[in-house]
Amino acid sequence: MMKRLQLDSDARRGLSQISLPFAFSVLLLAAPLTILLAMSFWTQDFLTLDRTFTLANFKEAWTSPVYRTLMLRSLKISIIVTVLTVGLAYPAAYYMSFVAPNNRKALLVFLITIPFWTSYLMRIFLWKVILGFNGVVNGSLMGLGIIDAPLDWISYNQFAVVLTLSHAWLPFAVLPIFVVMEKVNRSYLEAAQDLGDTPFQRFLRITLPLSMPGVVAATLIVFIPTIGDYVTPRLVGGPDGLMIANMIEIQFKNANNAPLGAALALSALVLVSSVAGIFVWLNRRYLKAEGAA
Amino acid sequence: MSKRILTMFMIIFVIFLYAPTLLLPIFAFNDSSIIAFPLSGFTFDWFKSLGAADELRKAAGTSLIIATSSSIIATMLALLATSATVRYKFPGKGAMIGTIMLPMFLPEIIIGVSLLTVVLLAGLKLSIYTIIMGHVLICTPFCIAILRSSFQQLDPSLEEASLDLGESRATTFRRVTLPLIMPSVISSLLIGFTISLDEFVIAFFLSGTEPTLPVYIWSQLRFPQRIPSVMALGTLLLILSVVLLTLSELLRRRSARRLGQTSTSGAL
Numbered sequence: 431m432m433k434r435l436q437l438d439s440d441a442r443r444g445l446s447q448i449s450l451p452f453a454f455s456v457l458l459l460a461a462p463l464t465i466l467l468a469m470s471f472w473t474q475d476f477l478t479l480d481r482t483f484t485l486a487n488f489k490e491a492w493t494s495p496v497y498r499t500l501m502l503r504s505l506k507i508s509i510i511v512t513v514l515t516v517g518l519a520y521p522a523a524y525y526m527s528f529v530a531p532n533n534r535k536a537l538l539v540f541l542i543t544i545p546f547w548t549s550y551l552m553r554i555f556l557w558k559v560i561l562g563f564n565g566v567v568n569g570s571l572m573g574l575g576i577i578d579a580p581l582d583w584i585s586y587n588q589f590a591v592v593l594t595l596s597h598a599w600l601p602f603a604v605l606p607i608f609v610v611m612e613k614v615n616r617s618y619l620e621a622a623q624d625l626g627d628t629p630f631q632r633f634l635r636i637t638l639p640l641s642m643p644g645v646v647a648a649t650l651i652v653f654i655p656t657i658g659d660y661v662t663p664r665l666v667g668g669p670d671g672l673m674i675a676n677m678i679e680i681q682f683k684n685a686n687n688a689p690l691g692a693a694l695a696l697s698a699l700v701l702v703s704s705v706a707g708i709f710v711w712l713n714r715r716y717l718k719a720e721g722a723a
Numbered sequence: 724m725s726k727r728i729l730t731m732f733m734i735i736f737v738i739f740l741y742a743p744t745l746l747l748p749i750f751a752f753n754d755s756s757i758i759a760f761p762l763s764g765f766t767f768d769w770f771k772s773l774g775a776a777d778e779l780r781k782a783a784g785t786s787l788i789i790a791t792s793s794s795i796i797a798t799m800l801a802l803l804a805t806s807a808t809v810r811y812k813f814p815g816k817g818a819m820i821g822t823i824m825l826p827m828f829l830p831e832i833i834i835g836v837s838l839l840t841v842v843l844l845a846g847l848k849l850s851i852y853t854i855i856m857g858h859v860l861i862c863t864p865f866c867i868a869i870l871r872s873s874f875q876q877l878d879p880s881l882e883e884a885s886l887d888l889g890e891s892r893a894t895t896f897r898r899v900t901l902p903l904i905m906p907s908v909i910s911s912l913l914i915g916f917t918i919s920l921d922e923f924v925i926a927f928f929l930s931g932t933e934p935t936l937p938v939y940i941w942s943q944l945r946f947p948q949r950i951p952s953v954m955a956l957g958t959l960l961l962i963l964s965v966v967l968l969t970l971s972e973l974l975r976r977r978s979a980r981r982l983g984q985t986s987t988s989g990a991l
Contacts, residue, residue, distance in 0.1 A: 444811025451800035451863065452819045458860050460822060462837035469840050479844075518736065525733040529726055540972055545740050547914070548964040551923045551937045552957040555944060556743040559750070559758050559954075564947075566746065569759020600740060629725070650828060658830025660924050665944070675832045682836055682928070688843060695836050699829075 470692035479689075487693035497677065497694060504657050504673040505701060507591055512653040514596045519603035519648060520641075526604070527611035528637075539608070546601040551661060557594040558665045561585035586668025594662050603648040610644030611637070639720040646713050650706055657702045658695075674698045744961065751955040756948055769955035779956070782939035786920055789851055789935060793858035794866075794915030800859065801866030801911060809874040820867075827864040834860060835928035842929070849931030857925040862915040869914060873907040873978050906978030913971040917964055936960070 470487050473480040491497050526538045545553070560566045561584045568580040584590065614637060622632045660675040667673070674694060681691030754764030773779060800823075807813070808820050826834060838857050842849060877900065885895040901908070923937040930938050940956065943949045 440811045441813035444807040444813040444816070447803045447807035447811070448813075448816075448819055451804040451823050454800055454859070454863075455822045455825070458838065458856050459825060459834070462841045463833075465844065466833075466837040466840050469844070521729060521732050522736045525729045529729050530733075536976075541737060542740070543972075544965060544968060545744065547917050547921070547968055548744065549921050549937070549957060549960050551921070551940055552747065552960065553743065555940075555953070555957075556746055558944075559746060559950070560743060564757065564759065566759055569757065570761070573759060573761060597739070597743065600736075654828055655830045658832040660832055660927075675830070678832060678836060679928075682839060688840060691836060692840060695833055699833055702830075 466692045467696060469689050470696055472689045474687045474689050487690045488697065490690060491693045491697045497674075500672065500674045500677050501694075501698060501701065503588070504675075504698065505705065507588060507595070507673060508653050508656040508702065509705070510592050511595045511599065511656050512649055514592070515599045515603040515652050516607075516645060516648050518596075519600060519607055520645065523604050523607035523611055523641075523644070524637075526608050527614075539605070542601050542604050546605075550598065553598055554594055554661045554665055557590065557597065557662075558585075561590050561593075561666060585666060586671065588667070588671045590666040590668075591662050591671040591673070594666050595656055595659060598662070599652045599656060602651050606647035606651060607641060607644035610647070611641050614640045635720075639717055642713060642717055646710060649709060653706055653709075654702050657698055747954055747961055748958045750951060751958040753951070756951055758950055758954070769951045770959075772952045773956055773959075776952075778934075779936075779939060782934050782936045785851060785933045786936040789854050789858060789926075790916045790919040792855050793862055793919040794912045796855070796859045797862035797866045797915045798870075798908060798911045800863050801870050802908070804863070805867050805870040805874050809871060810879070824864045824867065826861045831861065831922075831924040832928075835925045838925070839928050849929055851930075851933055853929040853931075854926050854935065857929055858919040858922060861922065861925065862918050865918060866911040866915050869911045869975065870904070870907050873904045876979070877903060903981065904978065906974040906981065910971040910974040910978070913967045913974075917967050917971075920960075921964070 471483050471485070473482070473484055473486065491501075522542075526535060526542075530538055558565065562568070563580045563582075563585065565585065567584060568577070571577045572580070618636050618640075619632055622636055627635065657673075658675045658678075659673060660679060663671050663673040663676055675698075678691050678695050678698075681687045681694060685691075749762070750758050751769055752765055752767070753762050754766040754768070755762075804820065804823055808816060834857060838853060839849075841847075842853055847853070881903070882895055882899055885899045886892070890898070921937065922935075923941065926935040926938050927941065934942065940953055943953050
């Protein structure tokens with residue numbers, strides 16, 4: 431009896447404390463997302479908004495070749511960027527957790543975190559400075575007389591977008607993997623060694639399955655936001671490297687067709703969430719097969 | 724053997740991570756309006772040119788107001804949310820904290836356009852307030868991530884002692900809890916400030932007539948002759964971010980030490 435009363439007053443206190451930040455999120459995130467959803471079913475008629483329900487925007491977003499090309503290209507770029515960043519981040523996180531001496535770990539984490547927080551816009555822009563027609567690479571190579579004309583394959587294309595985005599998101603992928611690796615119980619590894627496993631077997635049977643939750647977190651943190659990147663395609667993508675976010679901006683601003691923009695934004699979100707969902711499901715099956723889950 | 728390969732990999736990894744950033748100060752001091760090697764000479768002109776740009780000063784002012792307000796509001800919301808989730812069990816906890824943390828996993832453009840839609844439909848004007856709202860939304864999850872560990876390490880018996888001695892909850896928070904977690908609170912304020920100061924996409928969608936610093940920089944990127952000045956500005960921003968982050972990290976470590984000490988002395 432006493433205990434239940436206590437719990438109830440605790441629950442009340444917790445609810446009253448979280449109510450303000452939760453209300454803020456509902457008001458400024460959940461409600462606007464709902465309104466965005468409503469908007470995607472309406473039609474823009476020059477300056478007025480026709481609020482009769484229609485699926486025309488979604489039909490256009492999914493069937494018109496322009497939008498479909500942009501959507502699939504964005505998805506393809508996000509997948510490549512995610513595979514690259516997570517693939518490169520994994521050995522880095524492994525080094526930080528298993529190879530680096532303990533007194534160096536904090537410094538390494540800090541070294542990885544700094545670029546994480548320093549001006550996103552400038553970091554992307556620097557790649558334009560490096561890869562552009564008059565950029566560091568071309569300017570320097572031409573200045574040294576190694577090439578006569580700027581290399582055109584290094585910039586204003588999808589390669590430049592993938593390179594730039596991968597660089598921008600690398601730190602975001604390292605930290606979640608590192609955090610999970612730090613929790614791997616080292617005595618399992620010793621036990622496996624005592625029982626005669628080779629280092630590679632130990633890695634495959636213990637470290638990899640146990641660090642998978644970090645890989646999943648890193649994948650989601652990189653994959654989902656990347657599909658909506660606006661700055662990189664605009665700066666280094668050229669016409670061939672534009673992504674869906676650039677079209678969303680055009681619909682909202684220049685084309686003055688917010689409903690179509692809303693449908694494109696939500697379609698991209700649904701697409702990326704479904705792919706992420708499939709990945710999480712596959713990972714669960716892998717962990718079950720490994721007996722780690 | 725494999726250790727040596729991994730160490731080599733890590734060195735290359737860190738160099739790759741930092742290499743582009745190092746170009747910023749190099750070309751900010753380079754005496755040429757063309758960004759290419761070989762360098763032509765040393766100059767402070769690009770930094771001097773920043774002092775003369777009125778629009779830049781205005782944008783910096785706007786960003787300062789937005790970053791300060793967003794970091795304060797986000798930290799207060801994060802304090803409430805963290806205190807509630809770390810200490811109490813209540814129905815709907817997972818869903819509520821999930822909603823609050825969601826902006827961490829959403830593309831920023833989705834947050835930008837959904838807030839823009841509301842502003843458009845409500846017939847409101849885009850202003851610094853709309854940007855502050857967007858920034859509070861994206862800063863709060865990071866502030867919660869920072870505050871969470873210090874709330875988890877906080878010894879509840881200290882607060883209980885204060886309550887038993889007849890202090891009110893508000894006084895206990897002000898005189899016991901807050902001083903103990905102060906370093907993480909400041910660290911959370913600094914991180915919130917840095918995120919808001921750097922954020923571009925939401926500000927780009929939600930700014931009206933007053934651009935923020937990143938939106939101003941974006942408008943300058945179109946003009947090749949302004950690039951060296953942008954590099955100078957970027958250098959200053961980089962230094963500011965590094966200073967703020969280092970401060971934040973030092974405070975976070977101090978907080979961990981302080982809480983660690985109180986809990987061991989509590990155990991003794």
